[in-house]
Amino acid sequence: MPATPLEVENLSAGYGPTRVLEDISFSVPSGARLAVLGRNGMGKTTLLATLAGQTKRYDGRIRIGDTDVTGMPSASRARKGLGFVPQARCVFPTLTVEENLFVGLKDRPKAALQEAYDMFPRLHERRRNLGSQLSGGEQQMLSTARSILGRPSILLLDEPLEGLAPVICEELMKAFAELAKTGDMTIVLVEQRIQSALDFADQVIVLERGRVAWAGTPQALSSDHDAVERLLGVGGLH
Template sequence: MSLTELALRNAVAGYAGTTVLENVDLSVKRGERVGIIGRNGAGKTTTLATAMGLTQQISGQVLLNGVDVSTMPTAERSRRGLGYVPQTRDIFKSMTVRDNLRTGLQGGPDARLDEAYALFPRLHERRNNFGNELSGGEQQMLSIARALMGQPDILLLDEPLEGLAPVVAQELMVSLSTFSSQRGLGCVLVEQHVGLVLDFASSILLLERGRPAFWGPTEELKKRPELLASAIGLKSNASSPASRSAAPQLA
């Protein structure tokens, strides 16, 4: 059965006996976009890692299409339709762009590479270059494209714009938005540029010290600027990447 929904239910998780997340709820279906925001150390990355089985899950549930996968390994969650782009990118720098993409095929046909090149034409131009010859933006494109080669239903993205020039960030987000709309890809986006997340996502999870301060429709959160200000400390920055207006960012 194809994955239609990822859900965390009262998830409590952490590392080496230390609790980082407490009672976190989140859900995203195919074609939906969810954003996770909060101060540094609030538990954003840990939320994605818990969904992928990369933390110590203490209690609660991680559900894929209604099936509790809390005890399943990361590889099995990937086979069931989860894709993950970590903050560290983790491309193979000694391999070409083409061979990096092939590692994400999971036995699928090479014809899928054409989809990656259509989404990111720059990767086609660099297909014979090694990973260590790519710019930061090109490495991020490659990391995302490789995750998409497995044809996930839900893609988890951990700060994909970190360190990128505004024009590259804009290009990346346009490609993601287009792919999500055209292919029904569900996305969970963790990103420091809060204004961008509010524009991208239909629902927002706002974390404060590992606990949910808000979970619901983005439009509802926009009506509560005092909640944003107190939970993450916003300032306006007109040069925020991928946003044409003054976008709130973490202070």
């Protein structure tokens, strides 16, 4: 499936009676890379979960390409090409690494597994181990690799670098950039490693208390020291 654009209009959502997101709008063109930043508890995970159809939506619309997916259940959004790698990794504990990856293949041939092993050689070494026997970082790799194998046209990544060693982070960000560059995927990345996110993205939104408090290019955010300090709580970026 080729990359598709993502459009979000005046989205408000939350959990039951708890409103978390208020009036969020943005659009990501086909093949573009959006970074979603913000301090803890500001609504980043809730935004991705809402795009994936896993929260309560009060208002607004979500479009994937020409399709309005606003009222669609999660599984239908996935069939429309939406891939979601949640912050809480979901690895099947009683399946092996390879069996976990099979699940992600959908209708693709078994040979495509090699793509996952090229991206994460560690998974190849551990392919016969059970999901429950993996370290946190390995589960992270497996969860990400499984989503990518399904070739989503829009990929939502919730802190994919969390718990990974620096050298793997670098490789992974390169792999994500490659995926976006080939025009195969539109990527929305939530990340606490701000510099990595800014190096990767071509546009950024910063959430504060469930609202878009800042939107622009990574370059503009890097030079807006006031916004960086106020919204991200860090003294500066290098």
